[in-house]
Each structure stands twice: as C-alpha cells, then as structure tokens.
Amino acid sequence: MVHQYVYFFGDGKADGNAQMKGLLGGKGANLAEMTNLGIPVPPGFTITTEICGYYYENNLQYPPDLKAQVDDALRRLESLMGRKFGDPEAPLLVSVRSGAASSMPGMMDTVLNLGLNDQTVLGLMKETQDERFAYDCYRRFVAMYGDVVLGLKPAQKDQTDPFEHILEEMRKRRNVHFDSELPASDLKELVERYKTLIRAHMDVMFPQDPMEQLWGAIGAVFGSWNNPRAIAYRELNNIPADMGTAVNIQAMVFGNMGEDCGTGVGFTRNPATGENVFYGEYLINAQGEDVVAGIRTPQPINKAQKTDPNTLSLEETMPEIYQQLEEVRRRLGRHYRDMQDIEFTIQKGKLWMLQTRTGKRTAFASFKIAVDMVRANIITKEEALMRVDPDQLNQLLRPVFDPKAKEAAVKSKALLAKGLNAGPGAATGRVVFSAPDAEQWAAKGEKIILVRVETSPEDIRGMHASQGILTARGGMTSHAALVGRQMGKVCVVGCNALEIEYRTHRMTVGDRIIREGDWLSLDGTTGEVFVGQIPTQPSEVLSVILEGKGATSDSQVYQDYMELLGWADECRTLGVWTNADQPNQVEMALAFGAEGIGLTRTEHMFFEGDRIDAVREMILSDDVEGRKRALAKLLPMQKEDFKGIFRVMQGKPVTIRTLDPPLHEFLPHEEKDIEKLAHDMWVPVERLQAKIESLHEVNPMLGHRGCRLGIVFPEITEMQAQAIMEAACEVKKEGIDVHPEIMIPLVGHVAELKNQRAVVDAAAQEVMKRYEIQVPYRVGTMIEVPRGALTADAIAEVAEFFSFGTNDLTQTVFGISRDDAGRFLSDYLGARIWESDPFEKLDQVGVGGLMEIAVQKGRSTKPDLKIGICGEHGGEPSSVDFCHRIGLNYVSCSPYRVPVARLAAAQAAIRQKNAKS
Ligand code: ADP
Ligand code: MG
Ligand code: MG
Numbered sequence: 059m060v061h062q063y064v065y066f067f068g069d070g071k072a073d074g075n076a077q078m079k080g081l082l083g084g085k086g087a088n089l090a091e092m093t094n095l096g097i098p099v100p101p102g103f104t105i106t107t108e109i110c111g112y113y114y115e116n117n118l119q120y121p122p123d124l125k126a127q128v129d130d131a132l133r134r135l136e137s138l139m140g141r142k143f144g145d146p147e148a149p150l151l152v153s154v155r156s157g158a159a160s161s162m163p164g165m166m167d168t169v170l171n172l173g174l175n176d177q178t179v180l181g182l183m184k185e186t187q188d189e190r191f192a193y194d195c196y197r198r199f200v201a202m203y204g205d206v207v208l209g210l211k212p213a214q215k216d217q218t219d220p221f222e223h224i225l226e227e228m229r230k231r232r233n234v235h236f237d238s239e240l241p242a243s244d245l246k247e248l249v250e251r252y253k254t255l256i257r258a259h260m261d262v263m264f265p266q267d268p269m270e271q272l273w274g275a276i277g278a279v280f281g282s283w284n285n286p287r288a289i290a291y292r293e294l295n296n297i298p299a300d301m302g303t304a305v306n307i308q309a310m311v312f313g314n315m316g317e318d319c320g321t322g323v324g325f326t327r328n329p330a331t332g333e334n335v336f337y338g339e340y341l342i343n344a345q346g347e348d349v350v351a352g353i354r355t356p357q358p359i360n361k362a363q364k365t366d367p368n369t370l371s372l373e374e375t376m377p378e379i380y381q382q383l384e385e386v387r388r389r390l391g392r393h394y395r396d397m398q399d400i401e402f403t404i405q406k407g408k409l410w411m412l413q414t415r416t417g418k419r420t421a422f423a424s425f426k427i428a429v430d431m432v433r434a435n436i437i438t439k440e441e442a443l444m445r446v447d448p449d450q451l452n453q454l455l456r457p458v459f460d461p462k463a464k465e466a467a468v469k470s471k472a473l474l475a476k477g478l479n480a481g482p483g484a485a486t487g488r489v490v491f492s493a494p495d496a497e498q499w500a501a502k503g504e505k506i507i508l509v510r511v512e513t514s515p516e517d518i519r520g521m522h523a524s525q526g527i528l529t530a531r532g533g534m535t536s537h538a539a540l541v542g543r544q545m546g547k548v549c550v551v552g553c554n555a556l557e558i559e560y561r562t563h564r565m566t567v568g569d570r571i572i573r574e575g576d577w578l579s580l581d582g583t584t585g586e587v588f589v590g591q592i593p594t595q596p597s598e599v600l601s602v603i604l605e606g607k608g609a610t611s612d613s614q615v616y617q618d619y620m621e622l623l624g625w626a627d628e629c630r631t632l633g634v635w636t637n638a639d640q641p642n643q644v645e646m647a648l649a650f651g652a653e654g655i656g657l658t659r660t661e662h663m664f665f666e667g668d669r670i671d672a673v674r675e676m677i678l679s680d681d682v683e684g685r686k687r688a689l690a691k692l693l694p695m696q697k698e699d700f701k702g703i704f705r706v707m708q709g710k711p712v713t714i715r716t717l718d719p720p721l722h723e724f725l726p727h728e729e730k731d732i733e734k735l736a737h738d739m740w741v742p743v744e745r746l747q748a749k750i751e752s753l754h755e756v757n758p759m760l761g762h763r764g765c766r767l768g769i770v771f772p773e774i775t776e777m778q779a780q781a782i783m784e785a786a787c788e789v790k791k792e793g794i795d796v797h798p799e800i801m802i803p804l805v806g807h808v809a810e811l812k813n814q815r816a817v818v819d820a821a822a823q824e825v826m827k828r829y830e831i832q833v834p835y836r837v838g839t840m841i842e843v844p845r846g847a848l849t850a851d852a853i854a855e856v857a858e859f860f861s862f863g864t865n866d867l868t869q870t871v872f873g874i875s876r877d878d879a880g881r882f883l884s885d886y887l888g889a890r891i892w893e894s895d896p897f898e899k900l901d902q903v904g905v906g907g908l909m910e911i912a913v914q915k916g917r918s919t920k921p922d923l924k925i926g927i928c929g930e931h932g933g934e935p936s937s938v939d940f941c942h943r944i945g946l947n948y949v950s951c952s953p954y955r956v957p958v959a960r961l962a963a964a965q966a967a968i969r970q971k972n973a974k975s
C-alpha cells in the first residue's frame with residue numbers, strides 16, 4: 059500500500075471533502091466539496107499538508123513516492139481536459155495554489171498560467187485565434203514565476219515591482235491607463251523583456267520545461283509557508299507553525315479572453331453589516347489576482363450595491379451569469395450554513411467557481427448573521443454562540459464620532475474625501491505612509507492612521523499598530539479591507555481622490571496637502587475621511603446601554619446583542635461578576651449584565667478629594683491614637699461609598715477587599731506637599747521627612763502590604779469592617795437587601811486569616827448590635843501567593859470563599875514583577891519562550907496548576923466553598939474557559955469585559971458539553 063499524498067477532484071467527484079481541511083488545506087477541501095456538490099469547478103488535485111511537514115523536516119526534499127503520484131494525477135487531469143501539459147498544439151495550463159487549514163488570505167503564493175513557454179504560447183494562440191490573449195497569459199506567467207518562484211522582488215520596500223515597472227513604461231509609451239489596452243505586440247515584447255530582466259538579475263534562465271516549472275512552483279508554494287509575512291500573520295492570529303500548507307494544482311480557466319469573460323469575488327452576505335444580500339465585485343476581461351491587487355477598482359456585482367450610476371454591475375452586463383451565481387450562492391449558503399467568501403471566473407460566458415471559504419466579517423456582521431440564522435432555523439443557539447468571537451464583542455462597543463463634532467467638521471469643510479466603508483467605527487490619529495513608520499510611531503504612544511496606495515501582506519504589523527487604515531485603491535475585498543476588518547480596525551479603502559507620494563511622505567487631495575504627522579479622522583462606517591481630530595463617543599449598543607433605554611430602544615444592533623447574550627446566559631453555569639469601585643462603574647457593569655461585585659478596591663477611593671490627607675495622616679502617625687484619629691475621619695467617607703454601591707447592587711453580592719497596597723504609594727513626595735502635610739499634622743517637617751524615608755521598601759510588592767498591613771495595624775481593618783457593616787445596616791434599614799463579602803488579601807498562612815477574621819467579626823458584631831439589625835456577611839480571602847494555594851485546605855477552615863487574585867499569583871508563581879516584565883516580555887514572546895503574556899492570558903499549566911490544587915484542597919475542607927477569580931484574566935476568553943473547567947463559581951472582570959466574559963463562559967459550557975457527548 060502506498061500512502062496517498064495526492065487527492066484528485068474533477069468531473070463531479072473528489073477524493074476529499076470539506077471535513078479534510080487539516081490534510082488538504084481549506085482551499086483544497088472546499089474545492090473537493092464543491093466538486094462533490096456538482097458545482098462547476100475546474101478539475102485538479104491537491105498535494106497534502108503532510109508533504110509540507112516532510113519538506114521542512116527533510117532538507118526541502120519530497121518523499122520518493124510523490125513524483126509518481128503527481129504524474130498520475132496530471133495524466134488524469136490531461137485526459138479529463140483533453141489537453142496535454144506542454145503540448146505545443148493544445149497545452150494544458152494550470153494554477154499552482156497554496157492553501158493552509160486556517161485561511162491566511164494573500165499571505166502565501168500562487169502561480170497562474172503555468173505550462174506556457176515559447177512553443178505552447180503559439181499553440182494557445184492558434185487554438186484561440188487570439189494572439190493578444192495568449193501573450194497576456196504568457197506575460198502574466200513569466201512575471202509571476204519570476205517573482206514567486208525565482209524570487210525577483212523590488213530591491214527595497216516601497217519601490218515598484220520590477221515587472222510592474224516595465225509594464226508601466228509600456229503603458230506610458232502607449233499613453234493608456236490599463237494593461238487591457240495594450241496590443242498583442244506589446245505583450246509579446248513584455249515577455250522578452252521580462253525574460254531578460256530575470257536573466258540579468260537572478261542569473262538564471264526562465265525555464266521552458268513545463269515539468270521544471272511545475273516543480274519549481276510547488277517548491278515555491280511550500281516555501282511560502284515560511285515567508286516573513288505568513289509567519290507574522292500566524293503569530294498575530296495564533297495559527298500553529300507546524301500545520302503546513304497544501305498545494306493545489308488546478309486546470310486554468312480564463313477570465314481574460316475578452317469582453318464576455320471576467321473574474322470576481324463575493325460574499326454570500328454583506329460582510330460589514332451581515333445583511334442577507336449578495337455582496338461582491340468583478341472585473342471584465344481580467345484574471346483573478348487583478349481584483350484583489352487593486353490595479354483597477356472593480357465594479358459592484360449587483361444593482362443593489364451600486365453607488366455610482368456610471369458603473370455597470372454584473373447583474374446588468376451578464377444577467378444569466380449573475381442568476382447562476384445567485385443559485386450557487388444559495389446552494390453554498392444552505393450547504394455550509396454560514397456566510398461564504400467566494401471566487402469565480404467567467405470564461406466565454408461560462409461560470410466557474412474557484413474557491414469558497416467561511417467569510418471574515420465584522421463584529422456587527424458576525425452578530426447579525428448568527429442571530430439571523432437562529433431565527434431562520436438554520437443553526438441552533440449553541441452554534442450561534444460558538445460562532446461569535448468574544449473578542450469581537452468589543453468591536454460592537456467601539457466608539458463612533460460625536461455627531462455634533464462631525465457635523466461641525468463637515469461644515470468647516472474638513473471632509474477631505476470619501477472612500478469605501480470597509481471597517482466600521484471611528485478613528486482619529488496622525489498620518490504615516492508606511493507600515494514600519496506606523497509601528498515605530500505607535501511604539502512611542504502615538505495614535506496612527508496608516509495611509510497607503512494599497513496595503514500588502516507585508517504591512518500587517520503596521521496595520522495592527524494603527525487606529526485606522528486608509529487606502530487610495532482597491533475595493534471592499536482588497537487586502538486592506540479584508541485584513542483590516544478581521545483585525546477590527548477602522549478602515550476606509552479605494553479612496554481614489556488621494557494622490558500619495560511615498561518619497562516625500564505626503565499626499566495631495568485636490569488642492570490640499572497632508573503631510574506625515576498631520577491628524578486625520580476616519581469614519582469606517584460611512585467611508586468619510588476628515589482632516590483634523592474629531593472627538594469620538596460610545597457605540598450604538600453602548601449608548602443604548604448607558605442611556606438605559608434598553609427595551610424601548612429600536613436599535614437593531616442592540617436587539618441582536620441582547621438576544622445573543624440572553625442565549626449565552628441560558629447556556630453558561632459560570633457566574634459573571636465585576637471589579638468596580640464606584641457606584642457609577644457598578645451601574646455600568648450591571649447594565650452589561652454583571653451579577654455581583656468580585657472586587658472593590660477600597661484604596662481606589664482614597665485619592666478622591668481631600669481624603670488623601672486623612673490617609674496620609676493615618677500612615678504617618680506615630681501611635682495607635684494618631685492612627686485612630688485619622689481613621690475616624692476616613693470612616694464616614696468609606697461608609698458613604700459602600701452605601702452607594704449597596705444601593706445600586708440591590709442585594710447582589712458585593713466583595714470588598716481590605717486595604718492592600720504598600721502604604722508608601724499614598725505618601726507625598728513633593729517638597730511642598732510634605733510641608734503642607736507637616737503643617738496639618740502639627741509635626742516638624744524634618745520628622746515627617748524622616749518618617750517617609752523610613753517607610754521606603756526595597757521591594758514593596760513583596761513588602762508590607764496586603765493582610766500584613768491589617769495585622770500590624772488592626773485598627774485599619776477594624777475601621778474598614780465597621781464602615782462596611784454600618785453601610786450595610788443602614789442600607790438594609792432603607793429596605794434594600796445587602797450581601798457584603800469581606801475579603802482579606804495576600805493570605806499565605808491560615809493564621810493570617812484567623813487574625814484578620816477575628817478583627818472583622820468583632821467589628822461586625824459590635825455594629826450589628828448597635829444598629830439592632832442582623833446582616834448576613836461573609837469573610838473570605840484572596841488566593842494570590844503560592845503558599846495560600848498550597849495550604850488552601852487549612853485556609854478553607856476559616857474562609858467562607860476564595861477569590862483568585864491572578865495578577866499577584868502570576869507575579870509570585872513566575873517570580874516576576876508585573877511592573878518590570880515589560881523589559882523582557884517582547885524578547886520572551888519573540889523567542890517563543892512564552893506563547894503569550896501570562897499577565898494577559900492565564901498560564902494554565904503553572905499558575906492554573908496551582909489554582910487547581912487550591913480548588914481541590916479548599917473543597918476537600920468545604921465541599922461547597924464558593925470560589926471565583928478577580929484578576930485581569932477574569933475577562934479573557936481562554937482564561938474564562940479554564941476557570942469553567944476547574945469548577946470556579948464565577949469570574950470577575952472590569953465592567954467593559956462583562957459581555958465578553960458572559961459569551962466566553964457560555965462557550966466554555968458548550969465546549970465541555972460537546973466534548974462529553
Ligand atoms: P489566494 O489564496 O491568495 O486567494 P488563490 O490560489 O485563490 O490565492 O489564487 C489567486 C487568484 O487566482 C484568485 O483570484 C483565483 O481565483 C485565481 N485562480 C486560481 N486558480 C485559478 C485557475 N485555475 N483558473 C483561473 N483563475 C485562478
Ligand atoms: Mg483565493
Ligand atoms: Mg493582589
């Protein structure tokens with residue numbers, strides 16, 4: 059038995075299918091699937107991703123069996139097509155296409171029209187009676203082969219491609235705009251000049267032997283798996299580097315044979331809004347790459363999409379083809395049950411499908427499609443929930459321009475130009491004209507608008523670093539639009555009015571000049587480009603939430619958002635709480651769906667108004683009496699804060715942490731502040747100075763902080779407990795239910811918690827007696843140092859709940875200070891020592907391993923011990939999934955991440971359920 063490396067598709071039957079993406083890549087698997095569905099696909103075959111792995115592990119060699127299998131498949135293709143590879147009479151031409159399991163649009167290489175040489179081009183010419191067409195294919199092929207396979211690229215970035223350079227010269231000479239206007243003789247001349255260029259620069263001859271061409275192209279496609287832009291793309295999108303690409307070899311169909319030919323791309327729904335309308339672009343008399351390359355701005359596929367009455371849609375120019383395409387769209391939509399991104403080519407009035415894949419979409423579209431498809435009974439609620447990326451939810455909450463400011467900008471003639479609205483949202487920033495500049499400026503903290511004639515895959519890092527992306531050319535499916543949309547960037551493309559001059563770092567628009575560093579504002583929802591800075595404001599969804607209109611709002615996005623999150627709440631078992639310190643934050647979190655407060659940092663309120671004076675006085679007092687005097691001033695203020703929070707929370711649990719940070723964080727450092735404080739406290743300046751110095755710590759994060767403060771100064775804990783309980787009693791007397799949970803930070807030894815618990819209990823009993831009312835309260839602890847986790851069984855004897863403080867726990871488990879990690883973080887990520895920043899994504903193995911121990915030990919003492927997490931990780935989807943798996947009761951995160959956590963928690967529950975069944 060030989061191992062199968064090559065999978066054939068053609069004539070209504072395929073060896074593979076859509077399930078085989080890992081082996082055949084997404085493109086190959088879907089070409090097979092479409093073939094099986096009876097959709098017209100040019101026949102061909104796929105070399106598996108296994109070969110890519112083999113190729114890299116074996117010094118860029120192939121397994122010995124491969125050649126014979128490729129030869130067989132090629133013979134089969136020849137007989138199906140009735141043409142022969144390299145035949146001077148009726149040559150078979152093929153494309154050699156990359157295609158990995160996860161789609162990486164435009165990142166890897168493809169070669170078209172392969173099989174042409176000085177002989178076969180004559181055959182093609184005779185056969186078609188079309189010299190222009192034959193040489194158009196040949197010149198495209200030589201240029202693509204020279205670039206992709208032989209590696210002839212511009213010497214420097216931002217220089218025009220050397221092949222394009224010659225082509226431009228030819229267009230100038232003829233005084234024409236488009237390649238399609240060049241006569242056959244010019245194209246013939248181009249071929250020769252390209253060949254000369256290759257010989258001169260690369261010191262090789264352009265190969266005439268089709269087999270040599272084929273293996274060259276196959277090697278180049280495998281090689282493109284590891285080109286810098288593909289690597290960068292994988293890093294940004296967390297695609298594993300060892301998956302590899304497949305290679306698809308497919309019979310060519312020609313969209314460049316004349317006016318009854320063309321090529322296009324489309325989405326089965328609008329990828330920006332999610333509306334159920336066909337969306338796409340096409341070009342007459344062109345080959346595939348012309349559409350995405352932005353050489354000519356393509357025309358809309360249908361009348362519905364036309365903005366300019368002078369353009370002609372496919373629906374108008376080729377109505378029958380458009381109807382066939384509509385039919386294919388319907389079938390693909392039904393079959394794949396999701397929005398598809400398609401490529402097609404029309405050869406002499408016949409439609410051919412060249413690709414289908416799940417289409418990238420904005421957050422808006424993602425929501426709309428998921429919700430629509432549930433309403434139409436196409437997918438289940440659970441499927442819908444699994445399809446929406448929790449991180450994309452943030453996009454729905456992204457800012458828009460303040461309408462008044464925008465109106466004013468329009469009135470003051472700040473509107474510079476209008477392009478296509480490829481990526482919604484509002485962005486304002488300073489202009490740069492290259493991706494490396496964008497990266498550099500962004501690193502200095504600047505907000506950036508990246509302006510390019512057209513972006514290319516090399517630009518993705520710079521795009522990532524920018525607030526917004528603006529291009530002069532290209533359509534809604536151009537690289538900038540596709541990638542920008544996926545990154546969630548504000549993006550305006552095809553803004554033809556821009557004349558960009560890279561050399562001088564400026565652009566002109568009519569009579570206006572914009573220089574590098576000038577401010578621009580982009581409205582990605584309308585496509586408008588403004589000079590200057592326009593203030594932004596919350597998104598539509600956010601506005602409805604913030605204004606509390608809720609049920610009365612007729613905003614469709616808001617309705618979809620609420621509906622989907624409602625389904626998420628039905629599915630999830632993990633609670634979603636919030637970290638909030640002030641009543642207004644709490645209100646916002648509740649509007650986002652928070653079910654409790656997992657962390658109130660009391661010290662955040664210490665900086666308000668003149669409170670800091672009392673705090674400083676407390677810290678700098680020499681004795682208990684002095685401290686108590688200062689604390690007595692703080693008590694009523696803290697109490698009012700807590701009352702505000704309790705009132706808003708209406709009986710939902712509120713976890714309040716006792717004082718945590720190192721005290722010197724509150725101390726004055728400026729001379730004049732110290733003088734004032736000394737005056738207020740009636741002590742000599744020198745004494746105060748000395749006291750401040752004595753509080754200095756070498757390593758404050760591991761110093762006198764957390765419960766250590768309350769142990770040394772019990773009056774602090776006592777005051778806080780008293781403030782919490784007095785607030786609770788008073789609010790309860792107002793008729794509002796209250797559930798305070800008092801949380802002791804940084805406990806590593808059960809005796810620490812016992813000590814603090816005694817202080818809290820005593821204060822609580824005293825308060826409740828004084829108020830003559832009982833308020834149920836709990837005392838628990840944060841688990842944020844390794845010893846706390848390892849002795850969780852003992853700690854659980856005293857604690858009524860645990861909350862993982864994973865920020866500190868990550869610091870202490872890694873032995874890395876969070877404040878200093880920035881110095882080596884990027885090196886660690888670059889060297890792949892860490893897969894991700896452990897302060898952002900929970901380290902499930904190390905920190906998470908310790909959490910599992912703590913959960914297991916804690917519950918061995920108290921089986922129903924309530925356990926949550928209140929570190930930053932509580933709002934990060936993969937960490938939320940982990941928390942669900944280890945059986946936490948809730949996650950707590952900042953208000954804005956509450957919706958993300960709700961969805962992530964639902965996905966975690968669904969994933970677990972699916973894994974079990
Ligand atoms: P990418 O992954 O960058 O989209 P593709 O392999 O899909 O690369 O090919 C690039 C372009 O060439 C696409 O527009 C595609 O439709 C076109 N193309 C690929 N193969 C053929 C073919 N056999 N006949 C005609 N056009 C093709
Ligand atoms: Mg493609
Ligand atoms: Mg902490």
